[in-house]
Amino acid sequence: MPARILPAFARPVAALTAAKRRAPLLSVVSHHALAYCDLQMACDLSDLLRESISQGCRNTYKCGFDSLTEFCSLSSSTSHKLSALPVDAITLCAWMMYKAQSIKVKSVVKYICGIRFAHILEGHEWSLSTHPLVQRTVRSLKMRYPTTSIMQKVPLSLSMLIKMCECMHGWPSFSKLSFDNLAWASASCIAFFACLRGGEFFIQPKATRPVLTGKAVSIRGLASERYVYIDVPSPKTRKDLISIPAIAASPSSGFVFDPVLLLEHYRARAALQGINVLGNQAAFKSKNGEPINRAFMIGRAETLRLAAKIEVLNTDGKPIKVSAASWRAGFVLSARQAGIVQENIRTNGRWTSVSGPLPYTVETLDVYQAMSKLLAINHSSSAEKGTGYAGAGGQFASCSLLL
Numbered sequence: 001m002p003a004r005i006l007p008a009f010a011r012p013v014a015a016l017t018a019a020k021r022r023a024p025l026l027s028v029v030s031h032h033a034l035a036y037c038d039l040q041m042a043c044d045l046s047d048l049l050r051e052s053i054s055q056g057c058r059n060t061y062k063c064g065f066d067s068l069t070e071f072c073s074l075s076s077s078t079s080h081k082l083s084a085l086p087v088d089a090i091t092l093c094a095w096m097m098y099k100a101q102s103i104k105v106k107s108v109v110k111y112i113c114g115i116r117f118a119h120i121l122e123g124h125e126w127s128l129s130t131h132p133l134v135q136r137t138v139r140s141l142k143m144r145y146p147t148t149s150i151m152q153k154v155p156l157s158l159s160m161l162i163k164m165c166e167c168m169h170g171w172p173s174f175s176k177l178s179f180d181n182l183a184w185a186s187a188s189c190i191a192f193f194a195c196l197r198g199g200e201f202f203i204q205p206k207a208t209r210p211v212l213t214g215k216a217v218s219i220r221g222l223a224s225e226r227y228v229y230i231d232v233p234s235p236k237t238r239k240d241l242i243s244i245p246a247i248a249a250s251p252s253s254g255f256v257f258d259p260v261l262l263l264e265h266y267r268a269r270a271a272l273q274g275i276n277v278l279g280n281q282a283a284f285k286s287k288n289g290e291p292i293n294r295a296f297m298i299g300r301a302e303t304l305r306l307a308a309k310i311e312v313l314n315t316d317g318k319p320i321k322v323s324a325a326s327w328r329a330g331f332v333l334s335a336r337q338a339g340i341v342q343e344n345i346r347t348n349g350r351w352t353s354v355s356g357p358l359p360y361t362v363e364t365l366d367v368y369q370a371m372s373k374l375l376a377i378n379h380s381s382s383a384e385k386g387t388g389y390a391g392a393g394g395q396f397a398s399c400s401l402l403l
Contacts, residue, residue, distance in 0.1 A: 023043075023046065023047065023050070024046075025042055025043065025046050026046045026049060026050070026121045026122075027121065027122045027123055028049075028120070028121055028122060028123035029042050029045055029046050029049070030042070031123060049121060050121075053117070054208055055208050056206065056207075056208060060110060060111075060114060061111075061113065061114030061117050061118070062114065063111065063114065064110065064111025064112065064113070064114030064115055065084070065111075065114050065115050065117075065118040067095070067099060067111060068084045068087065068092075068095050068111075068115055069084040069085075071084075071094075071095045071098060071099075072084040072087075072091065072095075075094070084115075085118065085119065085122060085124065086119060086124045086125075087115065087119075087128070089128055089131045089133045089134055090133070092112070092115070092128055092134060093133055093134060093137040096108050096112070096134075096137050096138070096141060097137065097141065099111065100141045100144070100145055104145070104147065105138070105141045105142050105145050105147075106147075108138075108141070109138060112128075112129070112134075116128070116129060154312045154320055154321065154322050154323055154326045154329065155312075155326060155329040155330040155332070155333040155334075156188070156192070156301065156322065156326040156327050156329070156330035157330045157333045157334045157337075158192065158257070158330070158334040159334070160305075160308075160310055160330065161188055161189070161192060161257065161330065162256075162257050163308045163310060164301070164304035164305060164307070164308050164310070165185050165257065165304070166308070167304050167307035167308050168181045168185070168304070169181075171185075172256040174261070174262065174265040175265070178287075179269060179270075179273060179286075179287040180286050180287050180296075180300070181300075182262075182265065182266050182269055183266060183284055183285065183286055183287075183292060184292075184296070184297065184300045184301075184304075185257075185262055186259075186262040186263055186265075186266040186284065187201055187202065187284045187292060187297065188297075188301075188327060189248070189257055189258070189259045189262050190217070190228050190230065190248045190259045190262070190263065191327040191328075192248075192327050192330060192331050192334075193228075193247075193248035193249060193251075193259050193331070194228070194230050194246040194247060194248040194259075194348075195246070195327075195328050195331040195332075195348050195349040195350070196230070196232070196246060196327065196328065197236060197324070197325065197328055198294065198297070198323070198324025198325060198326075198327070198328075199236075199324065200212060200230075200232050200236075200246075201230075201283075201284065201292075202284065202291070202292045202293055202294060202296065202297050202324075203282075203291050203292070203293045203294070204293065204294045204324065205293075205294065209233070209234050209236075210233045210234055211282050211291055212230070212232070212233070212282065212283045212284070213233075213279070213280050213281060213282060213283055214276075214277050214278035214279050214280070214281050214282070214283045215278070215279050215280065216230060216231040216232070216233060216243070216283065217229070217230050217231075217263070217283040219260055219263060219264065221250075224253075225249075225250070226250045226260045227247050227248060227249040227250055227259075227260065228247070228248040228249075228250075228259045228260055228263055229245065229246075229247060230245070230246040230247070230248065231243045231244075231245060232244050232245070232246050232350075235350070237350075237352070244350055246348075246350060247348070248260075266284075270285065273287070275287075275289050294324060297324075298321075298322050298323070298324070298326075301322040301326070302321060302322055305322065328349065331345075331348070331349070332345060332349070335348075
């Protein structure tokens with residue numbers, strides 16, 4: 001016979017006490033018969049539903065719903081009250097208009113995701129994301145509060161990284177580098193060639209992703225074709241996978257910025273100084289024995305960038321600083337300059353969509369100058385042949401311009 005499921009009121013006191021110590025049941029679960037038939041399973045299901053998004057996303061979603069709740073309480077009158085749960089289209093649109101005065105429109109849209117999440121977990125139907133009024137409000141707010149088009153991801157290209165390393169005392173002799181400079185160069189080289197995200201090789205404040213460990217970074221391949229294999233844990237775009245592989249292959253023999261050689265020297269130096277960077281320990285640590293963090297990588301990058309007299313300007317001609325995405329953006333820039341096909345760039349960067357590398361793609365002034373020169377050369381060549389003025393009134397098949 002199947003085991004009999006006891007209702008909540010008939011369960012042992014110890015089981016009920018243990019359940020009370022956990023997070024409260026979600027409304028969508030607590031109102032279901034499951035909560036009375038099997039309290040433990042109801043608690044487990046509530047936890048599972050909460051875990052469908054990361055802790056950081058949960059915090060953002062909570063801020064969004066709390067903002068709507070506060071808006072409704074302040075806007076309600078004695079005779080008419082605005083409801084945050086469930087919310088209607090007009091109330092949501094009014095809140096969006098109010099909130100867009102203080103935060104970016106894209107943040108408002110993200111907050112709406114939090115409001116939707118709250119409704120779903122409370123057991124309410126949600127259809128406002130596709131509601132015509134909500135969509136028109138978002139469109140109108142984007143036009144009212146346009147964002148500036150600036151280059152946000154500063155690319156640390158291969159040439160820039162090498163110039164920065166040349167400013168290190170002792171470079172290119174790895175044995176003469178300070179431990180922290182060797183750690184920075186090793187991490188930077190591997191991050192560049194493997195096209196890693198910042199959070200995949202150094203820790204960041206309030207980040208919840210696991211640290212990259214020594215056992216997840218290994219040297220593989222034959223003597224002449226070695227590479228660093230990185231088992232990236234908890235991939236950002238594939239949370240259904242434990243890890244995803246990335247590869248930083250060794251360049252041609254004699255190339256100083258070599259991920260394999262740098263990692264070998266870094267690990268040997270770490271062992272001499274009693275710093276464990278193998279096994280379950282962090283793969284990259286500074287001389288204080290702590291895992292490298294955002295401040296270490298970006299702070300040192302900025303120092304070396306200034307020493308190398310490298311200046312990166314945005315579209316307004318103003319200097320901008322290195323960010324966590326700079327190594328990944330630098331790989332995309334260098335790969336495009338080297339003529340590497342888009343498919344291989346996507347594969348190396350672990351992008352599944354064709355547009356994946358687009359946010360990391362920037363154009364240098366050289367690209368625009370080269371295009372202008374090619375256009376001018378083509379014009380001069382056509383003019384010499386007497387065919388350079390077709391577009392200024394000559395004959396051409398206009399229908400072909402629309403194909």
